[in-house]
Amino acid sequence: MKETSPSRPDRSYAILGTGALGGFYGSRLQRAGLDVHFLVNSDYQQVCQSGLVVESVEGDFTLNPVKAYQDVRQMPPCDVVVVTLKTTNNHLLPQLLPPVLKDSGVVLILQNGLGVEAEVAKIVGDDRVMGGVCYIGSNKVGPGHIRHLGYGEISLGDYGPDYQPQGITKRMVQIAGDWERAGITIEMATDLLLVRWRKLVWNIPFNGLSVVLDARTDEMMASLEIRNLVEQLMREVVAGAERYIPNSFIDKMLYHTEKINPYNTSMKLDYDRGKPLEVEAIFGNPLRAATSAGADWPRIAMLYQQLQFLNAKKMAEIAKFT
Amino acid sequence: MKETSPSRPDRSYAILGTGALGGFYGSRLQRAGLDVHFLVNSDYQQVCQSGLVVESVEGDFTLNPVKAYQDVRQMPPCDVVVVTLKTTNNHLLPQLLPPVLKDSGVVLILQNGLGVEAEVAKIVGDDRVMGGVCYIGSNKVGPGHIRHLGYGEISLGDYGPDYQPQGITKRMVQIAGDWERAGITIEMATDLLLVRWRKLVWNIPFNGLSVVLDARTDEMMASLEIRNLVEQLMREVVAGAERYIPNSFIDKMLYHTEKINPYNTSMKLDYDRGKPLEVEAIFGNPLRAATSAGADWPRIAMLYQQLQFLNAKKMAEIAKFT
Numbered sequence: 001m002k003e004t005s006p007s008r009p010d011r012s013y014a015i016l017g018t019g020a021l022g023g024f025y026g027s028r029l030q031r032a033g034l035d036v037h038f039l040v041n042s043d044y045q046q047v048c049q050s051g052l053v054v055e056s057v058e059g060d061f062t063l064n065p066v067k068a069y070q071d072v073r074q075m076p077p078c079d080v081v082v083v084t085l086k087t088t089n090n091h092l093l094p095q096l097l098p099p100v101l102k103d104s105g106v107v108l109i110l111q112n113g114l115g116v117e118a119e120v121a122k123i124v125g126d127d128r129v130m131g132g133v134c135y136i137g138s139n140k141v142g143p144g145h146i147r148h149l150g151y152g153e154i155s156l157g158d159y160g161p162d163y164q165p166q167g168i169t170k171r172m173v174q175i176a177g178d179w180e181r182a183g184i185t186i187e188m189a190t191d192l193l194l195v196r197w198r199k200l201v202w203n204i205p206f207n208g209l210s211v212v213l214d215a216r217t218d219e220m221m222a223s224l225e226i227r228n229l230v231e232q233l234m235r236e237v238v239a240g241a242e243r244y245i246p247n248s249f250i251d252k253m254l255y256h257t258e259k260i261n262p263y264n265t266s267m268k269l270d271y272d273r274g275k276p277l278e279v280e281a282i283f284g285n286p287l288r289a290a291t292s293a294g295a296d297w298p299r300i301a302m303l304y305q306q307l308q309f310l311n312a313k314k315m316a317e318i319a320k321f322t
Numbered sequence: 323m324k325e326t327s328p329s330r331p332d333r334s335y336a337i338l339g340t341g342a343l344g345g346f347y348g349s350r351l352q353r354a355g356l357d358v359h360f361l362v363n364s365d366y367q368q369v370c371q372s373g374l375v376v377e378s379v380e381g382d383f384t385l386n387p388v389k390a391y392q393d394v395r396q397m398p399p400c401d402v403v404v405v406t407l408k409t410t411n412n413h414l415l416p417q418l419l420p421p422v423l424k425d426s427g428v429v430l431i432l433q434n435g436l437g438v439e440a441e442v443a444k445i446v447g448d449d450r451v452m453g454g455v456c457y458i459g460s461n462k463v464g465p466g467h468i469r470h471l472g473y474g475e476i477s478l479g480d481y482g483p484d485y486q487p488q489g490i491t492k493r494m495v496q497i498a499g500d501w502e503r504a505g506i507t508i509e510m511a512t513d514l515l516l517v518r519w520r521k522l523v524w525n526i527p528f529n530g531l532s533v534v535l536d537a538r539t540d541e542m543m544a545s546l547e548i549r550n551l552v553e554q555l556m557r558e559v560v561a562g563a564e565r566y567i568p569n570s571f572i573d574k575m576l577y578h579t580e581k582i583n584p585y586n587t588s589m590k591l592d593y594d595r596g597k598p599l600e601v602e603a604i605f606g607n608p609l610r611a612a613t614s615a616g617a618d619w620p621r622i623a624m625l626y627q628q629l630q631f632l633n634a635k636k637m638a639e640i641a642k643f644t
Contacts, residue, residue, distance in 0.1 A: 212534060213631055223634065225627040232624075298620040302554075305547040309535055312545065 011178060014078035014100045015039065018047070018068070020138040020266075021110055022084030023146040025184065027054050027063040032182035037075050039096070040068045046143040055141075056148035058183065077102040080175060083109045086270070087116060087281035094123050106130055106171055110154070112203055112266070113281025114196055114289060117159040129159040130172065131192045133199040137260075139269060149261075153185040155199075157192025163242075165191035194243040201245065202253050203282050205233035207267035208303040211277065211310060218262040221254075229299070230254070236297045240290030274318045277311040279304065333500055336400035336422045337361065340369070340390070342460040342588075343432055344406030345468040347506065349376050349385040354504035359397050361418070362390045368465040377463075378470035380505065399424040402497060405431045408592070409438060409603035416445050428452055428493055432476070434525055434588070435603025436518055436611060439481040451481040452494065453514045455521040459582075461591065471583075475507040477521075479514025485564075487513035516565040523567065524575050525604050527555035529589035530625040533599065533632060540584040543576075551621070552576070558619045562612030596640045599633040601626065 012035040015026035022038070030036040040047050051064025069075045072095075081101050083093070090111075097107060097120070107124055109116050109131045117131045137149035156176060158166035167190045176186040189195045209220055209230065220226045234250045267277055283304040290297055334357040337348035344360070352358040362369050373386025391397045394417075403423050405415070412433075419429060419442070429446055431438050431453040439453045459471035478498060480488035489512045498508040511517045531542055531552065542548045556572045589599055605626040612619055 209628075213628060213635075215631070215635070219635070220631075223631045225630045229624060229627040232620075298554075299624050302551060302621050302624055305551040306531075306535060308547045309537070309542075309545045313535075313537070313541070 011035075011079040011174070012076065012102075013037065013178075014072075014075055014081045016072075016081060016083050016096055016100070017041075017085035017089075018043065018052070018144075019084065019086075020140045020146060021134060021136070022082065023052055023140065023144075024054060024056075024136070024138050024148050024152070025082070025084070025110070025134075025179075025182075027052050027061070027146070028182040028184060029178065030063055030066075031061065032178070034178055034182070037067045037069060037078060037100075039072060039075065039100075040066075040070065040144075043143040044068060044070050050144060053145045054148060055146070057150050058148065058152075072096050072100045075100045077105065079105045080178075081105060081107045083107060083111060083116075083120070085111070086275070087111050087113055087278045088276040090116060090119065090281075093120060097123055101128070106175075108132060108156075108175070110134055111281065112199070112207075112278055113285060114200065115285040116281065117192065118163070121159065121161075126159070126161045130156065130175070131159055131196065132156040133195050137263065153187065154179065155187040155189050155195040157189040157195050159192055163193040165193075191243065194245075197237070197241040197243050197286075198245060198249065200241070200282070200286055201234050201237045201249060202257070203265075204237050204286070204300055204303070205230040206257070207265045207278075207282055208233075208300075208307055210265040210268040211271045212303065212306050214268075216262045216264055216268075217257055217260065221258050227254070233299050233303070236295070236300050237286070237290075240286075240293065240295030240297055240300075242289060242293065271310070271314065274314060276315060277307060279307050279311055283307060333357075333401040333496070334398065334424075335359065335500075336394075336397055336403045338394075338403060338405050338418055338422070339363075339407035339411075340365065340374070340466075341406065341408075342462045342468060343456060343458070344404065345374050345462065345466075346376060346378075346458070346460050346470050346474070347404070347406070347432070347456075347501075347504075349374050349383070349468070350504040350506060351500065352385055352388075353383065354500070356500055356504070359389045359391060359400060359422075361394060361397065361422075362388075362392065365465040366390060366392050372466060375467045376470060377468070379472050380470065380474075394418050394421045397422045399427065401427045402500075403427060403429045405429060405433060405438075405442070407433070408597070409433050409435055409600045410598040412438060412441065412603075415442060419445055423450070428497075430454060430478075430497070432456055433603065434521070434529075434600055435607060436522065437607040438603065439514065440485070443481065443483075448481070448483045452478065452497070453481055453518065454478040455517050459585065475509060476501065477509040477511050477517040479511040479517050481514055485515035487515070513565065516567075519559070519563040519565050519608075520567060520571065522563070522604070522608055523556050523559045523571060524579070525587075526559050526608065526622055526625070527552040528579070529587045529600075529604055530555075530622075530629055532587040532590040533593045534625065534628050536590075538584045538586055538590075539579055539582065543580050549576070555621050555625070558617075558622050559608070559612075562608075562615065562617030562619055562622075564611060564615065593632070593636065596636060598637060599629060601629050601633055605629060 015022040018038045018040045047068045132154045136152045141147045158169045160166045337344040337360045340360045340362045454476045458474045463469045480491045482488045
């Protein structure tokens with residue numbers, strides 16, 4: 001991979017949330033010669049002193065110096081504001097986005113779950129939002145220290161009012177070009193909502209059950225009962241999705257999951273670390289969308305209830321000690 | 323309570339399984355003057371040396387001596403053989419029952435769940451089986467040491483082929499008399515299957531969720547989400563039950579559960595102690611009965627899948643260390 005590009009593009013990037021996703025993708029973009037500004041929370045001192053350490057199956061590197069900030073008001077307005085916060089912090093977006101977004105800029109939501117683009121559109125306008133779904137194995141393993149285990153592809157889609165399909169847009173092609181230059185595979189998707197629902201087919205069963213059952217993907221797939229339950233949950237997602245997803249996609253997801261290495265889901269990692277779970281983005285919002293469209297989701301609703309309980313209990317336990 | 327009865331009855335009792343239930347009820351019967359023989363497993367030495375220690379809200383006592391046995395072939399054939407084993411040991415019943423049951427005797431199943439009487443009838447005959455459901459808070463807290471926290475009532479029913487209601491039978495009245503003399507409240511039920519399904523309305527949600535969510539009754543009732551889920555699970559039970567249960571029974575159960583002290587279910591205690599869970603008796607058998615009668619039980623089926631996974635995982639972990 002080239003360290004710099006001969007024709008350095010003008011587009012500047014702000015990364016809101018320098019964790020497993022933002023730290024990895026932002027570092028790659030900067031290494032490719034782009035101008036990247038990182039909003040860093042608890043790791044700020046570490047990142048200023050030692051940079052961002054990225055251990056990656058595609059080659060380790062340390063990004064240093066890093067343009068790190070603790071406050072968006074000190075960041076320059078950027079062309080692309082990439083939101084890689086956990087959705088549990090999205091109540092902060094009305095404060096975070098306006099100072100860092102150029103008038104001609106766009107917000108790119110790289111979060112899990114459903115409905116965030118519509119929320120962000122209320123802040124910045126319908127025509128300044130894009131979304132993407134990341135297929136990546138990446139964890140933050142320490143302050144300013146990212147471990148990239150594999151994959152990294154992003155399905156990128158443009159947002160329009162009520163998630164009407166936008167096709168392939170000019171800014172999508174431009175942004176995809178930047179990321180491809182950074183070595184990230186981009187699928188340009190004509191329909192962002194389809195992209196989001198397809199990811200939910202996997203995220204709903206595996207993220208949810210991994211927490212409730214305290215289990216890795218391989219343990220779930222090895223159990224006949226849980227494999228059946230995963231498939232039933234996937235069928236509920238497909239039946240209630242706001243876009244058509246063929247049933248064959250379920251078989252593909254199951255096959256794919258059996259092939260990957262034993263894997264702790266992001267929700268399981270959050271739970272084990274005492275972080276709040278992305279219950280509303282991944283479960284609550286899809287459930288409300290599917291239910292109001294007339295779908296019957298008894299199993300997903302039950303998983304949502306179980307996760308709400310476990311999340312609240314864990315948060316209450318942690319509050320005792322802080 | 324009288325220590326002995328002036329007219330000592332002839333009926334002899336065998337207690338198969340001297341744990342939380344068998345230890346408590348058997349001790350009470352012996353204290354009331356009945357001839358009681360206990361099959362004791364791991365606590366045999368302790369019980370022979372120091373008797374059975376019963377700490378009870380109704381008064382502590384120690385039963386000593388205890389007619390304890392390690393092998394049914396050394397026990398005398400008895401009039402009433404009370405089965406208080408965990409259902410996970412029921413594969414032993416074909417060996418355990420015949421030596422200890424008098425030709426004129428009856429087997430009384432005091433286990434949770436569904437379908438055990440029909441299994442036992444295949445061993446001893448349709449006309450020699452009764453069943454009961456215990457409403458008791460009782461734990462084994464150490465070898466030969468029972469702690470009775472409250473309640474103790476038994477709903478007693480006679481068994482006939484295909485669980486046809488048998489009404490109040492003569493032997494039921496006689497046995498109820500023995501137990502009442504021992505200070506145990508007996509409800510004589512005309513329909514054993516109704517008794518079993520009513521207990522399942524409580525056992526299915528609370529036993530199941532207590533394990534999956536690692537929670538006491540009070541924690542589950544305090545959560546709006548789980549309280550709703552409990553009610554949904556109860557509605558599934560009622561809708562799929564083989565007997566009519568009015569919906570008002572659900573409100574009664576919820577009200578009752580809110581009134582009781584914070585409580586760890588028997589299944590939760592088993593799980594925490596690394597004992598196999600009574601998954602088939604409490605979930606598998608009712609699910610198969612309800613499903614073959616055309617009921618739709620998505621939530622209970624999911625709980626059953628989750629419990630099978632957790633039970634198998636725990637058993638595998640324990641097998642590593644023994």
